[in-house]
Amino acid sequence: MKIIIAGCGKIGGSVLASLAQEGHDLTAIDNKSEVITELTNVYDVMGVCGNAADCDTLIEAGAADCGLFVAMTESDELNMLSCFLAKKMGAQNTIARIRNPEYNDSSLSFLRQHLELSMAINPELRAAQELYNILKFPSALKIETFSRRNLEMIEFQLSEESDLSGMNLLEIRKKYDANFLITCVQRGEEVFIPNGLFRLEVGDKIGLAASQPEMEKLLKMLNSLKSQAKNILILGGSKTAYYLAKMFESSGSAKIIEQDEQRCLELASVLPSATIIHGNGAEQELLMEEGLATCDAFVALTGIDEENILLGIFAEQQKVPKTVVKVNRDELASLASKIGLGSIVSPKVITSNILVQYARALENSSGxxxxxxxxxxxxxxxxxxxxxxxxxxxxxxxxxxxxxxxxxxxxxxxxxxxxxxxxxxxxxxxxxxxxxxxxxxxxxxxxxxxx
Amino acid sequence: MNRKMVFYTCGQMLLLEAVLLLLPVATALIYRESCVLSLLWAMAAALLAGFLIMLVSKPKDTVIYSKEGFVITALTWVMFSAIGALPFVISGEIPSYIDAFFETVSGFTTTGASILTDIESMSKGLLMWRSFTHWVGGMGILVMVMAVAPMTTDRSIHIMRAEMPGPVVGKLVPRARQTAKILYVIYFILTVLEIILLLCGGMNLFEAMIYTFGTAGTGGFGCYGDSMAGFTPYLQWVVTAFMFIFGINFNLYYLALIKRFKAVFSSEELWTYTGIVLISATAIALNVRSMYPTLGEAVRHSAFQVMSIVSTSGFATTDFNLWPDFSRIIIVILMVIGACAGSTAGGLKVSRVIMLFKSVKRELKRMLHPRSVQTVRFEGKPLEDKTISGVCIYFAIYMAIVFTLLLLISWEPFDFETKFTTVLTCFNNVGPGLGAVGPSGNFAGYSDITKLILSVAMLLGRLEIYPMIFALSPSVWTKKS
The missing domain is CATH 3.30.70.1450 (Regulator of K+ conductance, C-terminal domain)
Incomplete structure (x- = not known):
């Protein structure tokens, strides 16, 4: 399918990479020529340098006959405008990144309808949702839900104490009376779909599928059920932090540490029930003062991956029950999980997954x-x-x-x-x-x- | 450098050459000529070498970067020429391997410079191969492979960039492979069109194919000693028109196909190219008016010659060596300019010349107004400084190579004019020069060493210098670079 991606920054670039892997015909639009040069060197894609809302640029990129137009630039307004223009030129489907909270309330459906957007995507909100799921269910490193939460799949790592290590799948089936399935196992860099004779080892990362009630039962039997996080400490007052704190408004309490005073004031006005702390979260003294040792979960959401990882390690040392860090760069994410930070959230990966799914669904509209x-x-x-x-x-x-x-x-x-x-x-x-x-x-x- | 991937890709290319040899084999079979055996031997050699290389260097890691792209391109062209020369030697029609190598390099690089003194005595199968190399080399060997076979790497843009002429190489459509296909389809359609028009003018199929291949690749090999002089004015005009057509950037044909005519007609390069052709043809026609019986004939010869040189084909309808110096100097200037980027022609390329002049203008203006800020615009878009400095550096290397080559062949027993135009004509892939290498002469008089030097010059010209330089520099070949 012919896909155009406008705006190839962090998120757009990662979307481009995963769609290129899927074998689509891609055209990248960006206003920085270095970005275009770099992308066309690495991927087999066409690059157009220019403003994504400029008709000439869109014509040059072939917006008139593309199957999917994705706008991922920094600016919501630019994304909306370029999607609108592409749609009017003849693009079959358009997806815009819209992440400003002001657009993400009731006005979103109006915008979507009148701009004829096929989808509006908000990476920060999606990341917050994923964080929320993990915090609701801290036993898992990661949790994926299917069919309106009827089925869940959790990823977790077998520790030394785990009863499962050393058993093969048939023995596990016999021992535990619950309805679940071990769907895949990651050992080192390799991923297996295990059969009944597959023997689990310490350090394996396994995927468990079960319905929600069964999953709790199972984890109780495995002695690894951790209670839901209620009292969370968020580092960095990003948009993701805002959405996450908003979700915890009803069910718990959130504390946000943010360096920028202006941003603190903004957050305080939109999140009346959350505690907003103005200070440098990289200072361990401040973290301890604000109750790192006693909170249920620590979430590092600053814009710097390295800082998130380091503070995540610090939090693990302080025996915080659950630590989740945001890491956007793939290579750092795999490093972080090697040094024991299991729960990693990346808005970039989440967005790419959604787009890959959307493109695949478009490709075969039948069946x-x-x-x-x-x-x-x-x-x-x-x-x-x-x-x-x-x-x-x-x-x-x-x-x-x-x-x-x-x-x-x-x-x-x-x-x-x-x-x-x-x-x-x-x-x-x-x-x-x-x-x-x-x-x-x-x-x-x-x-x-x-x- | 990923050496295995470099050799593996080159091996694949050799298999293609074996397939390409089928056309001359068929010709030789039709005319029942004995040279068919020599062609088959060459085919076997290409297959054997290709398979052996692929067997030894099966790569695990298929990622290539720009340096591999450059080296793959340079190596492929050298290997293609080395094997392409075999039929001439095995059949005994060109006994010396160096001569045959020169002739084949001249073919693939679409130069059209020849060491043959008696073309009519060559067998038809070998003449077909000699001209077919023009067609293959014109659009590019690797681009052809890209179009017909899936590449092992998805970073094939590096190869495409190394092989396609012009300061900036872009893609027409998102996939490199699809782009290569589109280019070859346009190339093929134009080729067929010219063959048909030449057949209408009374050529037989063999002649029509030979001259079409020569025009399409902007090469210039014919099958008669007097090039195009013996043909009717109609045929000469058809070839003139097609030399112009093959000198235009192929991207413009694609834009026309997808009905973006506005973009085609606003192309600065196309208009400049047309302007250069018209002005030079008029100037020469007036200058040589008295040498021909009618004005029509003078116009025809001047138009043909101007097109032949500017498109770097090198056909001739008349001996322009006999023209007055004014016309001959225009011819030399046209050799250097060449036609549009993205066409099959050689030379500096019109777009580079435009950019050079524009940046010169900017620098001059900057001297008068040191604080002025200006951008150089080309094709309606501001040019990046990187592109401009790239063009200037290219020009500097270009000049350095011209004079180095001139120095290297300076000891040959010819006059300065001959040697100077020899270098220009080979380096710009034109074909004929002036003096002893003019349209009625040939390159047979040079020594073997000079022929090798000139072969390198032709490859340097066709691949636009960089691939050959990188392939020859040891630092690129070390494992760790």
């Missing part, structure tokens, strides 16, 4: 379409949710008789409000939603998983 897509385990595997149509070849056959491609697993079936963790005798029927885990294969529609 079963990708409804949700998560890149899991540092992007080495994918979890996808599909809605099963009557035409699908999978329906009506018990799963043990369905021949799947290697390294693919059906991780869950949602039928109405019921969640089924599939065993060999279960069969898929039309109308189900299924979650497919794939390591290495690119799955576009449900038919792709068959061998």
């Amino acid at each position: 079963a379409v990708v409804e949700t897509l998560y890149k899991i385990f540092d992007g080495k595997a994918e979890a996808l949710e599909f809605k099963v149509t009557a035409e699908s070849k999978l329906t009506g056959v018990p799963l043990k008789d369905v021949r799947l491609k290697p390294n693919i697993l059906i991780g869950g079936i949602m039928r109405g409000r019921k969640t089924i963790i599939p065993s060999g005798s279960d069969a898929i029927i039309p109308g189900d939603r299924v979650v497919v885990i794939s390591a290495g294969n690119r799955i576009n529609n449900l038919g792709d998983i068959l061998a």
